[in-house]
Amino acid sequence: MATVVEQQQEAVTAGRGPTAGSALGAERALLRFLEPHFAGEGFPWTQLWGYVGSLVLTFAAFGLVIHHLLTPTALLGLVLVLAAGQASLQLGVFMHLRESRGPAWQVLPLGLSFAIGVGMIVASLWIMAFKWGVS
Amino acid sequence: MTPMPHFAVYLIHTLFPPDVRRPTEIGADVMMGVVAIWIFVHMTRHHRWGWLWHEWFTTVDHKKIGVMYLVAALIMLFRGGIDALMMRTNLALPLHPVISAEEYNEVFTTHGVIMIFFMAMPFIFALFNAVIPLMIGARDVAFPRLNAVSFWLFAFGAALFNVAFVVGGSPNAGWTAYPPLTELAYNPGPGLNYYLMALIISGIGTTITGLNFLVTVLRLRAPGMTLMRMPMFVWSALNTSALILFAFPPLTVALLMTLLDRTAGTHFFTMGGGGMPMMYVNLFWLFGHPEVYIVVLPAFGVFSEVFATFSRKRLFGYDSMVLSMTAIMVLAYGTWVHHFFTMGAGPAVNAFFGVSTMLIAIPTGVKIFNWIFTMWGGRVRFTVAMLYAMAFIPTFILGGATGILLATVPADYQLHNSYFLVAHFHTMLIGGTVFGLLAGMYYWWPKMFGYSLRESQGKLAFWLFASGFWVTFGPQYLLGFSGMTRRMDTYPLGLGWHSLNVVSTVGAFIMGAAFLILVYNVLWSMRHGVRDQTGDPWNGRTLEWSLPSPVPEYNFACLPTVGERDAWWGVKEAFRRETGADEDAAPTPQVRAEDIRGLHLPRNTAYPFFLGASFFVFGFGVVFTWWIIAAIGFAGIACTLVYAWFDHDEHLPMPADEVRHHEATLGRLLA
Ligand code: HEM
Ligand SMILES: [Cu+2]
DSSP: OHHHHHHHHHHHHHTOSTTOSTHHHHHHHHHHTTSOOOTTSOOOHHHHHHHHHHHHHHHHHHHHHHTTOSOHHHHHHHHHHHHHHHHHHIIIIISOGGGOOSSOTTHHHHHHHHHHHHHHHHHHHHHHTHHHHHO | OOOHHHHHHHHHHHHSOGGGSSHHHHHHHHHHHHHHHHHHHHHHHTTOHHHIIIIIITOOOHHHHHHHHHHHHHHHHHHHHHHHHHHHHHHHOTTSOSSOHHHHHHHHHHHHHIIIIIIIHHHHHHHHHHHHHHHHTOSSOSOHHHHHHHHHHHHHHHHHHHHTTTTTOOOOSTTTTOTTTTSTTTSOSSHHHHHHHHHHHHHHHHHHHHHHHHHHHHHOOOTTOOGGGSOHHHHHHHHHHHHHHHHHHHHHHHHHHHHHHHHTOOOSSOTTTTOOHHHHHHHHHHHHHHHHHHHHHHHHHHHHHHHHHHHTSOOTTHHHHHHHHHHHHHHGGGOGGGGOGGGOOOHHHHHHHHHHHHHHHHHHHHHHHHHHHHHTTSOOOOOHHHHHHHHHHHHHHHHHHHHHHHHSHHHHHHHTTBHHHHHHHHIIIIIIIIHHHHHHHHHHHHHHHSBOOOHHHHHHHHHHHHHHHHHHHHHHHHHHHTTOBTTOSOOOTTSSOHHHHHHHHHHHHHHHHHHHHHHHHHHHHHHHOOBOSSSOTTOOOSGGGGSOSSOOTTSOSSOOOOOSSSHHHHHHHHHHHHHOOOTTOOOOOOEEGGGOOOEEEEOOOSHHHHHHHHHHHHHHHHHTTOHHHHHHHHHHHHHHHHHHHHOOOOEEEEOHHHHHHHHHHTTOEEO
């Protein structure tokens, strides 16, 4: 995947023309964020464990729900905790959240995603609330 | 499992149940068979299979992927159009229906699904792939191989969907597929599973495309191209991608849960099992409303380019265009309940979403005014692309006005699911999306293929298409007012519906004729179309027109440096000032030999194709719940992915001399 990024980087470094100025150094650092760095880093143990971990978390939640081991409130709480664990695992291991170099601009889209996600869930709960009145 | 002698009987009954043995189906099968044999013979006779494989099926070049999307979209437009004509024929002949009620259900379902997912979406991706990298001065998209993966997931998803009416039976629960219509108890057989698997598979591809173009636009712009210097079409790609990223997951989840209900005995949406069917409706429209903006924002982008170019003016109110498009993107996430006001969620919920819907009219209105002011005082050229853009304005105003009516909750209780709604969404989808996509096709065709589509034929098709549109859908608003509801296969006489329906059907056939002329236009121009010598046939404004047509594999020999918005127009203006040349003159851009350096192009690969094929096998297995076939497909997916993981040989070096040589043959090398 690196080709296009590299070429763009080259062009940016080459810095032809009046617009290529000091700001481009920072741009270059930002682009490096996109470089794949798995090559030469040995076997991806983190990813493997992350994968196993995500499966364990999924089946734990599924098992809890299927076997009715807890009261509804406790169940809901525990599943939410597992979900939070799952989310951080996905972001940390597979979405390279910890690998930022330079300004951590991914905080912005992450915040946006979080807002949209929470908005969708809260609104859905609100929309569906009438169901308890009906049934 | 049935014992062996019965196995063949079982197979035939499952694969070819009575509902795929009706005359219409068999007729279509024969036609498809003839076409397939013709293609096979033609390809073999001319030894074209290798060419197809090496040049197209394994390509990762965004321009070729764009062409493949376009071909697929036009074929699907044909299929969806045939479906439309079948329905319209039925509705014109209430006394002698040509298709049964069951068939009508299948036809409106496939029509809706194909038009939205397998016509509009690939058409949009065709235009994105064809020009977005060129407009921002990049050599490809950010992830060229994933781009091919997206295409093949779409293509095999579409193929799986189209297999349904030949093998096993079509889905029939509408493009929305609400439960309980989709519950196994009420809808046995493979039909709905086809819908679910096809949309899950192609949906994965779409999500990846969204991601790909998001990264491309944010990260691969040429030096100097700041966000506020991007062409409007690039802005529309950015916003569309952002919508795709959040809109498709709810759909995939909803479809997956329905699939589990049908195949694994869960009860997410089954009323009898304590499930909540209304949650499906909520999830579907959580996707569905953003989807309508996913299909219309790219059209807005096309119109912005077309209006500016053919008015010979820069786009009026660029800043407000950017702002309003972004506002639409954000607001699009907050209106989905307007598709199910009648579900009964209560006045507070309905009022909130009614108002949020009406809010969208504000940024949309801003855009309409800006387009009109772009033409104002400009030197307007009535090309085919411009005609579609101009026809869009009144259509979209009508669609917007009727949309506001539908957003008024008390009115919606009356209008919901009537022909008023059918007319409204076709006004938006045809007058907005299809006009926009066709405008984009005519506008960028020379860039994609190196020759223009003949304007006179294109204009004939345009006039038939646009007038046919009004004849078809104008009467449907009235039919809605007089109480005709959506998804009716026929109706009794004496309700005052007949003559309006006949008019509507006549209009539909006019649009069908327009499509045939359009196809003729393409075929004629393939042979006799005017070559585009300069690369800039329309006196364009944005970077893609600075390149030769068709564009070389590497796009830009040297990446451009952008100093202003409408970068290419700026270059031309400077040239005209300096040389005192005539005001439409354009320089041929030249590169200095020493500026050209060796490049790396993304190398062709077959794995995206095999990944798609494996998904197809997997999907087919799941559709019939033949788990062995599904397992084989799954193994194929796993193997392809592992192969792709270890395949680091993805660069194809292109030495500087080869680029220089190519530029020299194009007459663009400064000695
Ligand atoms: C030649 C142009 C077209 C004609 C004559 C046409 C006609 C129809 C008809 C007769 C129906 C069924 C209405 C009903 O019985 O409820 C329908 C439904 C639909 N059409 Fe079209 N159509 C056309 C183009 C399109 C396009 C271009 C799109 C999308 C881009 C589209 C999207 C849909 C959708 C989503 C439905 C709803 C399907 C459902 O009820 O599940 N149509 N159309
Ligand atoms: Cu909507």
